[in-house]
Amino acid sequence: MSAVIEARNLNKTFPSGFRLKDVSLSVKRGYITGFIGRNGAGKTTTFKLILGLSAPESGEVMLFDKRMPDHESECKQDIGVVFGAFGYYETKRLKTVTKAYKRFYTNWDDEKYAEYLKRFDLDEQKRVKELSAGMKVKYSLALALSHGAKLLILDEPTSGLDPVSRDEIMDMFRDFVSDGERSILFSTHITSDLDKCADHIVYIKDGEIVMSGDREEIMGSFLLVQGGLDALSGNRALSESLIGVKETPFGFSGLIRAEDAHIADGLQTAKADIESIMIYTEKYEHHES
Numbered sequence: 001m002s003a004v005i006e007a008r009n010l011n012k013t014f015p016s017g018f019r020l021k022d023v024s025l026s027v028k029r030g031y032i033t034g035f036i037g038r039n040g041a042g043k044t045t046t047f048k049l050i051l052g053l054s055a056p057e058s059g060e061v062m063l064f065d066k067r068m069p070d071h072e073s074e075c076k077q078d079i080g081v082v083f084g085a086f087g088y089y090e091t092k093r094l095k096t097v098t099k100a101y102k103r104f105y106t107n108w109d110d111e112k113y114a115e116y117l118k119r120f121d122l123d124e125q126k127r128v129k130e131l132s133a134g135m136k137v138k139y140s141l142a143l144a145l146s147h148g149a150k151l152l153i154l155d156e157p158t159s160g161l162d163p164v165s166r167d168e169i170m171d172m173f174r175d176f177v178s179d180g181e182r183s184i185l186f187s188t189h190i191t192s193d194l195d196k197c198a199d200h201i202v203y204i205k206d207g208e209i210v211m212s213g214d215r216e217e218i219m220g221s222f223l224l225v226q227g228g229l230d231a232l233s234g235n236r237a238l239s240e241s242l243i244g245v246k247e248t249p250f251g252f253s254g255l256i257r258a259e260d261a262h263i264a265d266g267l268q269t270a271k272a273d274i275e276s277i278m279i280y281t282e283k284y285e286h287h288e289s
Contacts, residue, residue, distance in 0.1 A: 002029050002065070004151050004183045010049050010059035020045055020207045023059070027151070027200075030180035032173055034198035034215070035187040036274065038282055042207045043187040044083070044155055051081065051153065064150070077106060080144030082137070082154045094139060095124040105147035116142035133160030141169070145176070152176065154186035158193055170196040191275035201274065205282070215274070222272035224280075225264045226253045238263045244280025255280035 005027035012020040020042050027033045037043050048054040050061050052069040061068040063075040089097050102108040117124065120138040131139060137160055144152060152173075158166045174197050176182055188194065194201065194215065201218050203211035211218060222243075228251045232239060238256075241263050245254035255272060256264060272280075 003027060003062070004029050004064055005050060005185060006062040007046070007050055008060050008062075010046065010056045010061070012045060012049060012054065012056050018042075018207060020049070020056075023049075023204070023207070023209055025202045025209065025212060027183050027185045029183055030177055031199040032177055032184045032186070032197050033200040033202060034194040035185060035202050035204070036189070036191070036194070036278060037187075037204035038278075039189070041204045043204060046204065047083075047153055047155055047185075047187070051076075051079070078148070078150040080147070080149035080152045082140040082144050082152070082157050090129040091127055093125055093127050094122065097128065098124070098143065101143055102147070107148035109146055109148065113142060113146035116145055134162065134165055137161060138165070141172075145172075150182050152182075152184045152186070154184065156188060157186055158188060158190055166190070166193060167196070173197045191273070191278065194274050203278070203281075210281070211277075218277070219272060219274065221258050222277055223256050223258050223261055223264070224253060224270045224272050224276055225256055225267050226269075227251055227264075227267040231267055235263070238267075244282075244284035246280070246284045254284070 003026045005025070007026070008024050010020055010023040018040070023042065023046055025033075025035075025046070035043050035046070045054070049056050049059075050063070050068075052061075052072045063071070064078065066075055068075065098113070102113075116122075120135070120142055122135065122139055122142060128136070128139075137157060141154075141157065144154075158169055161169065170193060173184055173186075177184060198215050200213065201211065201215045202209060225238075229247065232245070232247070232252045241256050241260045242254040243256065245252055255277065261269065
């Protein structure tokens with residue numbers, strides 16, 4: 001299985017003190033990879049390093065088996081990019097923006113673009129500033145999908161969309177990769193989107209990759225556990241195994257690895273989803289005193 005993105009040991013330090021530390025990720029051909037993490041964890045920074053919009057202090061990026069930035073122009077012909085809602089040329093009509101945009105792509109397809117305008121109910125005579133946040137996202141996607149891209153890199157592509165529109169976008173993502181030749185890397189804080197379409201998950205925390213792999217395998221690696229406070233205080237092995245824990249006057253809930261399930265005998269357990277894994281890893285991170 002070939003990789004369309006292979007980023008290895010990317011490092012970047014910023015004046016604020018934030019550091020991207022040895023970030024490595026791989027996106028396989030024909031698959032959808034979800035990139036998750038809190039705001040400020042390093043998702044957008046990683047995208048910029050992959051796309052050559054920022055230079056790493058060390059590490060390397062390969063796109064379509066070609067080293068970046070040596071083959072940047074060639075590679076970008078095959079990449080569609082969306083960074084949040086479209087926020088440029090606010091006073092210009094969509095028709096004018098598109099005319100300028102498509103000049104950069106040798107494989108621009110007017111018929112395909114017209115199909116997306118119809119599908120997203122976009123009026124080319126409208127000015128960018130007249131679009132809602134959700135419609136700006138749809139317009140960005142229409143541009144990204146209309147030049148024969150083999151790879152989509154999307155930063156929070158469903159932000160601002162209503163549930164019906166998000167579901168429509170997820171269907172489109174699945175259709176995009178259905179031929180086994182095209183791939184998607186997208187970041188999101190809407191974990192239900194991952195459940196609908198992501199094959200793989202990459203989880204970044206404080207500038208470091210802490211989890212990466214098949215979505216189902218990741219979810220199967222953790223369990224949610226619930227019980228009374230007496231069970232928590234009386235079971236040191238359980239307390240030490242908890243990745244994250246939330247205590248209330250009525251009991252506790254926490255996250256453990258599936259391999260530690262025997263430690264939770266007699267307690268209520270359930271398979272963890274991606275949202276729970278993130279919440280307990282971030283918000284309720286457990287530190288044994």
